[in-house]
Amino acid sequence: MTQDPGTAMTKSGYFTDLHNWLINEDFTSTKQARLHKAYVAWLSLLANPLAFAGFAVVITLVIIAALAPVLTVYDPYGQDLATALKAPSASHWFGTDEFGRDVYTRVVYGARTTLYISILVTVIVAPIGFVIGASAGYLGGWVDVVLMRITDIFLSFPSLVLALAFSAALGPGIENAVIAIALTIWPPIARLARAETLTFRHADFVVAAELQGARMGRILLRHIVPLCAPSIIVRLTLNMSSIILTAAGLGFLGLGAQPPMAEWGAMAAAGRKYLLDAWWLTTIPGLAILVVSLAFNLFGDGLRDILDPRNA
Amino acid sequence: MSQTIETRRAGSRKLLSAGRKLATSLAVIATTLLGLLIITFVVGRMIPADPVIAVVGDQADQSTYDRVYKEMGLDRPIYVQFGSYLADIVRLDFGQSHVTKNQVASDLARVFPATLELATLATIIGAGFGVPLGILSAVRKGTWVDHLARIVGLLGHSTPIFWIGTTVILIFYANFGVIPAGGRIDIYNEGLVEGPTNSLIIDSLLAGEWNVFWSALHHVIAPALILGYAAMAYLSRMSRSFMLEQLRQEYILTARAKGLGTRPIIWRHAFRNIRVQLLTVVALAYCGLLDGTVLIETVFSWPGLGQYLTSALFFADMNAVLGGVLLIGIISIAINLLSDIVYRFIDPRTR
Numbered sequence: 001m002t003q004d005p006g007t008a009m010t011k012s013g014y015f016t017d018l019h020n021w022l023i024n025e026d027f028t029s030t031k032q033a034r035l036h037k038a039y040v041a042w043l044s045l046l047a048n049p050l051a052f053a054g055f056a057v058v059i060t061l062v063i064i065a066a067l068a069p070v071l072t073v074y075d076p077y078g079q080d081l082a083t084a085l086k087a088p089s090a091s092h093w094f095g096t097d098e099f100g101r102d103v104y105t106r107v108v109y110g111a112r113t114t115l116y117i118s119i120l121v122t123v124i125v126a127p128i129g130f131v132i133g134a135s136a137g138y139l140g141g142w143v144d145v146v147l148m149r150i151t152d153i154f155l156s157f158p159s160l161v162l163a164l165a166f167s168a169a170l171g172p173g174i175e176n177a178v179i180a181i182a183l184t185i186w187p188p189i190a191r192l193a194r195a196e197t198l199t200f201r202h203a204d205f206v207v208a209a210e211l212q213g214a215r216m217g218r219i220l221l222r223h224i225v226p227l228c229a230p231s232i233i234v235r236l237t238l239n240m241s242s243i244i245l246t247a248a249g250l251g252f253l254g255l256g257a258q259p260p261m262a263e264w265g266a267m268a269a270a271g272r273k274y275l276l277d278a279w280w281l282t283t284i285p286g287l288a289i290l291v292v293s294l295a296f297n298l299f300g301d302g303l304r305d306i307l308d309p310r311n312a
Numbered sequence: 313m314s315q316t317i318e319t320r321r322a323g324s325r326k327l328l329s330a331g332r333k334l335a336t337s338l339a340v341i342a343t344t345l346l347g348l349l350i351i352t353f354v355v356g357r358m359i360p361a362d363p364v365i366a367v368v369g370d371q372a373d374q375s376t377y378d379r380v381y382k383e384m385g386l387d388r389p390i391y392v393q394f395g396s397y398l399a400d401i402v403r404l405d406f407g408q409s410h411v412t413k414n415q416v417a418s419d420l421a422r423v424f425p426a427t428l429e430l431a432t433l434a435t436i437i438g439a440g441f442g443v444p445l446g447i448l449s450a451v452r453k454g455t456w457v458d459h460l461a462r463i464v465g466l467l468g469h470s471t472p473i474f475w476i477g478t479t480v481i482l483i484f485y486a487n488f489g490v491i492p493a494g495g496r497i498d499i500y501n502e503g504l505v506e507g508p509t510n511s512l513i514i515d516s517l518l519a520g521e522w523n524v525f526w527s528a529l530h531h532v533i534a535p536a537l538i539l540g541y542a543a544m545a546y547l548s549r550m551s552r553s554f555m556l557e558q559l560r561q562e563y564i565l566t567a568r569a570k571g572l573g574t575r576p577i578i579w580r581h582a583f584r585n586i587r588v589q590l591l592t593v594v595a596l597a598y599c600g601l602l603d604g605t606v607l608i609e610t611v612f613s614w615p616g617l618g619q620y621l622t623s624a625l626f627f628a629d630m631n632a633v634l635g636g637v638l639l640i641g642i643i644s645i646a647i648n649l650l651s652d653i654v655y656r657f658i659d660p661r662t663r
Binding site: 149156253255283 | 340343344347348351352355356466467469470471472473474475478479481482486599600602603606607610611621622625626628630633634637640641644645648
């Protein structure tokens with residue numbers, strides 16, 4: 001920390017003590033050291049308003065997705081043709097769609113779909129990308145050549161086009177969209193994991209572990225993973241935005257989530273038919289995508305400054 | 313005497329190493345192409361649970377099914393199938409589109425020029441605005457120009473491109489009526505110009521058909537600007553970081569100490585050194601735009617590769633989808649190869 005955050009936060013009593021205990025660098029236990037690290041990261045997040053705004057939006061998204069039934073009064077699938085295509089009003093904040101469904105409700109439920117897709121893709125992609133990249137970097141030689149060649153082949157396709165081909169073959173649907181996006185998004189992670197592994201490959205602690213007879217799996221998991229984690233986490237956060245945009249693009253083309261599921265891209269696509277009469281049908285889901293993907297980008301940028309200053 | 317032999321040896325060694333480099337990059341391209349073909353083969357033949365149904369549809373009777381099964385060679389071993397697939401592709405036979413009833417290859421040849429025109433124009437717009445903006449924000453780091461460029465870039469990264477398209481249509485077509493709703497040209501100007509380049513803008517200029525030219529320009533401007541914005545967001549960020557890296561170098565400090573002005577330092581020294589990197593990212597941006605065209609062509613009914621792909625998707629026309637995907641993959645490789653060649657040409661260090 002360049003400036004002492006303590007001066008900015010003068011609180012009394014218990015909180016001052018806690019703050020001083022957390023900021024103090026004369027640790028008395030590992031727990032204190034860990035908490036100190038987390039606390040300093042939190043303070044630097046607070047000091048970066050844009051990154052904090054991104055973080056706040058991401059947290060809000062999670063809360064909205066979790067509390068969707070509480071936050072809405074209508075059924076996201078309940079049709080009421082009598083109130084079809086109504087402009088935004090007090091009873092329907094974001095208007096209604098061609099089946100009379102409340103757009104606000106569907107946008108709120110759409111947050112669930114977006115989170116579901118992006119978290120699932122990330123959970124699939126992170127270990128695959130890491131294993132491929134780290135084994136290429138660790139083993140070197142022809143394994144490296146072959147694995148990186150495969151990675152480059154996947155990279156040579158524009159990602160949406162490749163995802164489109166996969167989901168066309170797998171058939172439309174949200175699970176297939178997840179697989180298709182995962183298949184297109186792992187190569188940059190593998191590249192990053194390889195680069196990070198290469199920097200530690202011949203470090204003394206890795207050689208020492210090898211001399212002690214540690215197997216490759218153990219070295220990768222116990223020694224390489226903790227060191228690669230920050231930059232990979234940053235990369236995954238920034239990736240969230242491209243996952244969301246690709247998922248929305250697939251939904252827009254009719255390949256992702258299928259009706260009647262509430263998904264922002266598919267909602268925008270359905271609204272296109274009524275673009276000139278009902279602007280809210282495409283505009284509002286599109287804005288939702290924009291806000292969330294911008295938030296992940298801002299948060300990821302800020303996270304990079306905190307976790308991975310080398311690549312900032 | 314001995315010296316000339318030495319230089320001659322050095323020369324031939326240089327030639328040899330250049331030849332080896334060429335051979336390596338050719339091998340890399342060949343494997344990448346092979347990989348692309350393996351992916352499209354797997355996507356077309358192995359992922360669909362039943363590739364025959366993907367072609368004939370689930371309404372087909374048993375005799376049609378059996379005939380197509382035989383025609384597709386599905387009774388043969390997989391490597392034989394892949395071999396005949398390769399042979400077809402080499403002969404530019406991507407199969408028949410069952411929507412347009414044409415050969416996919418001739419369909420692609422028909423729609424591709426429109427996409428090429430759009431993507432090229434968008435890259436010119438993106439590089440024309442993005443690179444100067446990036447350089448300016450590097451030179452004025454920390455000022456409002458820099459912040460503005462950052463916001464423009466972030467928004468470009470985060471906005472769904474199809475949404476910009478629909479919003480632009482909503483505002484500029486529906487409200488102000490200053491742009492057409494879509495398409496490549498007005499209906500009464502259609503088919504008037506048939507030219508060598510297949511780009512309506514260039515062809516109509518060559519033919520001196522001003523009405524056609526203005527109509528084509530009028531139609532291309534909105535989609536090209538939107539795609540160009542996406543390219544600009546990426547290019548301004550990249551050129552900013554390239555420029556910042558150069559400005560940290562000591563030769564810049566030397567030039568400043570000599571009393572050289574900012575302008576010549578930037579353009580005569582620093583810019584020369586980032587030209588090569590810029591070229592690479594412009595090529596990458598071009599490839600990325602092929603992604604964006606798929607969505608933007610759908611929104612603006614632009615009769616190009618993207619729209620062809622999406623309508624093929626709609627009818628589950630796998631031959632057409634795979635042909636289009638393969639074409640986009642090959643173009644990406646070709647563009648990267650081209651940028652690599654020009655790279656070697658410009659940068660004396662790689663010679």
